[in-house]
Amino acid sequence: MDWDLVVVGGGAAGIFAAISAKEACQEAKVLVLEKSISLLTKVRISGGGRCNVTHALFDPKLLVQNYPRGSKELLGPLYHFGPKDTVEWFEKRGVSLKIEKDGRIFPVSDKSASIIDALLGEADKLDVVIQTKKAVETAVKEEEGFLITLKDGTTYRSRSLLLATGSGSDGHRLAESFGHTIQPLVPSLFTFNVPTSPLKELSGISLPRVTVGIENSNLQESGPILITHFGFTGPVILRLSAFGAPLLAERAYRTMIWIQWVLFPEEEIFKELSKAKQEMPNKLFSSVLLFPMPKNLWKALLGASGEKNMRDLSTKELREISKKLFRDRYQVDGKTTHKEEFVTAGGVSLKEVDFKTMESKKVKGLFFAGEVLDIDGVTGGFNFQNAWTDGFIVGRRVGAVAHEAHHPG
Ligand SMILES: Cc1cc2nc3c(=O)[nH]c(=O)nc-3n(C[C@H](O)[C@H](O)[C@H](O)COP(=O)(O)OP(=O)(O)OC[C@H]3O[C@@H](n4cnc5c(N)ncnc54)[C@H](O)[C@@H]3O)c2cc1C
Structure with a gap:
């Protein structure tokens, strides 16, 4: 031989x-x-x-x-x-x-x-x-x-x-x-394109721990995220892209995802917001950083509600914001290679x-x-x-x- x-x-x-x-x-x-x-x-x-x-x-x-x-x-x-x-x-x-x-x-x-x-x-x-x-x-x-x-x-x-x-x-x-x-x-191991993301202008901002999930699946992962000019990346996204590789391919890389920015149950987030309204009625909502995250991300997530004083926020608005901090939904449309x-x-x-x-x-x-x-x-x-x-x-x-x-x- x-x-x-x-x-x-x-x-x-x-x-x-x-x-x-x-x-x-x-x-x-x-x-x-x-x-x-x-x-x-x-x-x-x-x-x-x-x-x-x-x-x-x-x-x-x-x-x-x-x-x-x-x-x-x-x-x-x-x-x-x-x-x-x-x-x-x-x-x-x-x-x-x-x-x-x-x-x-x-x-x-x-x-x-x-x-x-x-x-x-x-x-x-x-x-x-x-x-x-x-x-x-x-x-x-x-x-x-x-x-x-x-x-x-x-x-x-x-x-x-x-x-x-x-x-x-x-x-x-x-x-x-x-x-x-x-x-x-x-x-496997790619980043998510979100062409319609209103957060794109915050490119470069990262959070040490969020949870991200793929809708209509059991797939969810927790870890650091980075906002980019094309969507989202960071270890949590790469991990999700790996575990979800076959599913994401099947969906041709078009799928809804959700991001949990605040790692508390939705009801607890709502209670925190309601408490802040009672304790600081005259404060501008966006100036009251209630959870650990960069100020400009907080402001972007609050949208028009952030421009109001706390006392002017309705219960419905507080519920909507709680929902957003708990399950913020984005449409993924395409992927980018992680170099x-x-x-x-x-x-x-x-x-x-x-x-x-x-x-x-x-x-x-x-x-x-x-x-x-x-x-x-x-x-x-x-x-x-x-x-x-x-x-x-x-x-x-x-x-x-x-x-x-x-x-x-
Ligand atoms: C840009 C990039 C960065 C990466 N960074 C990391 C990292 O930092 N950490 C990590 O753990 N992983 C990393 N990976 C993944 C890692 O490189 C691969 O998992 C690993 O190289 C796989 O090793 P392998 O020997 O199985 O295959 P390969 O490294 O792909 O080697 C296969 C070889 O077979 C040869 N070959 C194919 N067909 C034939 C043939 N018919 N006859 C003769 N030769 C043939 C190919 O030319 C090639 O040289 C990275 C991958 C890429 C693309």
């Missing part, structure tokens, strides 16, 4: 799997085939060029809550290689990491090149063979191993095959050729993969890792963690198989 492992795709998952296979079995012959001219392209551009390499949630049970798809399946693998292992792996190879206030972990250098250099340096040290400008066209199972053919006709034979092709169509086509099912692909991080939901069906090894349940020796699978995380380093975790599990398994092959009996 020419190779113990051929990896299709030189991204985070593929390179990490190749390294892990060599770490598990030094003698394993490992080849990475990458179709473009460069390796780890997404690592380079990720996190605005800083690479948010993982997230400081070290309990797998808490960590998996950040995967709209794949949370159940990833739980086991994360006990074998989780964020703590990621941090240790990079620090052992000389990359100091830092945890930011929101839990995201970056290299201290703030440069994704530190991560790339560590990965490629390790691959080189371990004699992983990497070839660029090699687009895999077909792969077929033979009696023993796989026959892999490039677009230019070159062939390779390998005991094991890893598809780590990311969200592109090639990997899904190859997986389908082995009888795998592909869950529909839709974008710092985006992923594709959908991919190889998880039911068809054994998560103890990342091996196909349909074809022995065929493995999957990273975004080619129907796994995606919210923004914050969870997507790379999936790539490192899957890659590690594949590498460990392939290394064990290679060890047996090189030391029979």
Whole structure:
């Protein structure tokens, strides 16, 4: 056999799997085939060029809550290689990491090149063979191993095959050729366009915690929001876009959402407003900031009622304002790509993969890792963690198989 492992795709998952296979079995012959001219392209551009390499949630049970798809399946693998292992792996190879206030972990250098250099340096040290400008066209199972053919006709034979092709169509086509099912692909991690939003002129204003929900669904999330000139963004919106990715695609990104600006029940908000009316009858409503939020947002939410003195506010008006602070409705019409991080939901069906090894349940020796699978995380380093975790599990398994092959009996 020419190779113990051929990896299709030189991204985070593929390179990490190749390294892990060599770490598990030094003698394993490992080849990475990458179709473009460069390796780890997404690592380079990720996190605005800083690479948010993982997230400081070290309990797998808490960590998996950040995967709209794949949370159940990833739980086991994360006990074998989780964020703590990621941090240790990079620090052992000389990359100091830092945890930011929101839990995201970056290299201290703030440069994704530190991560790339560590990965490629390790691959080189371990004699992983990497070839660029090699687009895999077909792969077929033979009696023993796989026959892999490039677009230019070159062939390779390998005991094991890893598809780590990311969200592109090639990997899904190859997986389908082995009888795998592909869950529909839709974008995840995007911001909401609200062309009719009266708040657009408050662009740049943020709130540390609101709740946002999608109407006619059970989907709602809480967290920071940012008002922009096109609508809304911020962690709460990105999270909602991830958990709601299939539903939002089905609705062609046209849907009503609601925002709860004040995190009290509606009746309590009404009581606060009524109390303020009694205690400060001569005050201008907009000048009485009753809840923690920027003054200009408060003023915008009150509208014409804000121009009145408190004593002139009718009960009906107070009810309307309570309603607005509790369930403020906006028409979303379209989405915008969040440039710092985006992923594709959908991919190889998880039911068809054994998560103890990342091996196909349909074809022995065929493995999957990273975004080619129907796994995606919210923004914050969870997507790379999936790539490192899957890659590690594949590498460990392939290394064990290679060890047996090189030391029979
Ligand atoms: C702008 C941006 C920023 C991001 N920032 C972050 C972040 O900060 N933190 C985070 O956790 N996630 C981030 N992500 C998501 C993260 O980059 C991906 O989830 C991750 O890169 C997936 O890794 P992968 O190895 O599975 O796929 P990829 O990185 O997409 O790698 C797949 C590779 O396979 C190659 N390939 C495809 N078909 C073939 C073929 N037929 N033959 C040979 N090679 C092939 C492709 O060229 C590619 O190099 C970001 C994504 C984007 C787009």
